Amino acid sequence: MTFEDIFESIEVISHFKEGSLKPLRFKWNGRVYKVRQMNGHWVSHQGYNKQYHFSVISDSSDYFELLFDSSDFEWQVARVCLGG
Amino acid sequence: MQTGKFQRLILHIDADAFFASVEQGFNPLLRGKPVIVGGRENQRGVVHTASYEARACGIYTGMALGQVRSQCPEAVFLKGNYEHYRAVSRVFQEVYLRYTPAVEFTSLDDAYLDMTGAQHLYPSPEWVAKAITTEVFAKTGVGLSVGIGSSKLIARIASGLKKPRGMVHVPAGEERSFLAGLPVDVLPGIGRGAKDKLTDLHIFKVKELAALPRIVLEQLFGKNGVKLWELANGYDERPVQRRIIPGQISRETSFEEDTGDITIIKGALQYLTERIAKKLREQDLAGRTLSVKIRYSDFRRNAKSRSLNSPTNNGSEMYHQAFQLFEEICLRRIRLRHVGVSISNIEPLNYQSFLFNDKSRQEALNRAVDDIRDRFGFMAMLPADNLELKRKYRMEPHGYILHNPALTR
Known part of the structure; x- marks a missing residue:
């Protein structure tokens, strides 16, 4: 099992509710992944801006770390797990 | 006790x-x-x-x-x-501070909580420990070990005895018997050298150390000997301090590959001193003794320290001193694998002593730089030499991701 840093922009369908944010589906490398399980999330601060990190398991049972940057409202795949 | x-x-x-x-x-x-x-x-x-x-x-x-x-x-x-670990550490802090305001955070992952004034609010110390560990585990998945005692020494040793996810409570009055059977190196201040000295004297357990006359330890270890005798006998009055002044702040990195490129080395030294300076200014501290250490590709090391005329938290002043030190110690024509900078003799910033000198302009500049970095991230403003590192390392708004990302801060 190895982890790869990716940091590629992606399209995400997400849910905002009562001040919290949750990714639901995302498209990476031409494939749509559904978020099956949210393992946890954390916030890192970049000056006044925040980066929201989400550790998720997709419907394909792959692990992803997704990142939402509040400075430009962009989503990225930050890290993936290769092999299992 | x-x-x-x-x-x-x-x-x-x-x-x-x-x-x-x-x-x-x-x-x-x-x-x-x-x-x-x-x-x-x-x-x-x-x-x-x-x-x-x-x-x-x-x-x-x-x-x-x-x-x-x-x-x-x-x-x-x-x-x-590191950013992830720091975010998780903030969750710990939020949880701990709900139980008592007297918390000393000694690192990202360990802390002392003084429950003396708050114990009447809770059924028992074990109850508090259980509540904290359960909440932290639910929020982060991280297991905690807890030591409960009448002093920092006892609590610290107790927390290390039943890892992982253990809890050890040493009731008041039982400190001596608790320490008696433990090996001497559980005591802070007993490193390899001190342990060897004690082994030569056939002293292996804390009770054997505690039984020695105080003066013997003083003769063996100087001033530290007295402290050691007190700790061995369970005396530790150190308070839980909400704000601790670190003895030293250091930043260091290994290069991705050994390098003799002076622009990369200068860039790394400047980046590391900038990070130290920022840390000092964040906490209103200044340091007086600067040290630089290097490790060559054949693993030989060299290091040198110098005391400055006055304490500083100015990155450019620290960098110039650091580079001078580097030139004095880097004498072999061999590539480097590691550089590190540290500052010690740290003290709270004393504005009074700087009233009548030319530092105020530099301080105003540092404040402006800090304000910009607070708003846009550390990398919003960098000395130009730092940009050389871009050739080697990934750059994020909060800093370069150096050789070991676990420690990049």
Whole structure:
């Protein structure tokens, strides 16, 4: 099992509710992944801006770390797990 | 042992294999697997944290990454992410501070809680420990070990006895008997040298150390001997301090590959001193003694320190001194694999002493730079030499991701 840093922009369908944010589906490398399980999330601060990190398991049972940057409202795949 | 009116009650809380536990807590695929935080297996460097599963295979902190695979074929290697660990540490802090305001955070993953004034609010210290560990585990997946005692010494030793996820309570009055059977190196201040000295005297257990006359320890270890005698006898009146002034702040990095490129080395030295200066200014501190250390590609080391005329937290002043020191010690024509800068003799900033000198302009400039960095991130403003590092390292708004991301801050 190895982890790869990716940091590629992606399209995400997400849910905002009562001040919290949750990714639901995302498209990476031409494939749509559904978020099956949210393992946890954390916030890192970049000056006044925040980066929201989400550790998720997709419907394909792959692990992803997704990142939402509040400075430009962009989503990225930050890290993936290769092999299992 | 407490001699005052109120019996002190101190909790020491320590996260178990912190970096590895965070990774396992946030990724179910890693749970139950031997996890190594520190870098890739084919990368140079050492294990920073090994999960308990990895420790069971004989992996330990400081082991060369290249050796791990042969002992633990199933190991999962992770570079780590300091920002993630810091975010998790903030969750710890929020939880601890709900139980008592008197919390001393000694690092990202361990802290002392002084419950003396708050114990009447809760059924028992064990109840508090259980509530905290349960909440932290639910929020982060990280297990905590807790030591409960009447002093920082007792609480700290107790927290290390039943890892992982253990709790040890040493009731007041039982400090001596608790310490008696433990090996001498559980006491802070007993390193390898001191332990060897005591071994020569056939002193292996704390009770044997405690039985020595105080003056013998004073003769053996000087001023530290007195402190050691007190600790061995269970006397520790050190308060839980909400703000601690660090003895030293250091930043260091190994290069991705050995280098003799002076622009990269200067860039690294300047970047490291800038990070130290920022840390000092954040806490209204200044340091007086600057040290630089280097390690050559053949692993030989060299280091040198110098005391400055007055304490400083100015990055450019520190960098010029650091570079001078570097030129004085880097005499061999061999490439470098590692550089480090540290500042010690740290003291609170004393504005009064700077009233009548030319530092005010520089201080105003530093304040402006800090304001910009607070708003846009550390990398919003950098000395130009730092940009040389861009050739080698990934740049994020909060800083370069140096050789060991687990420690990049």
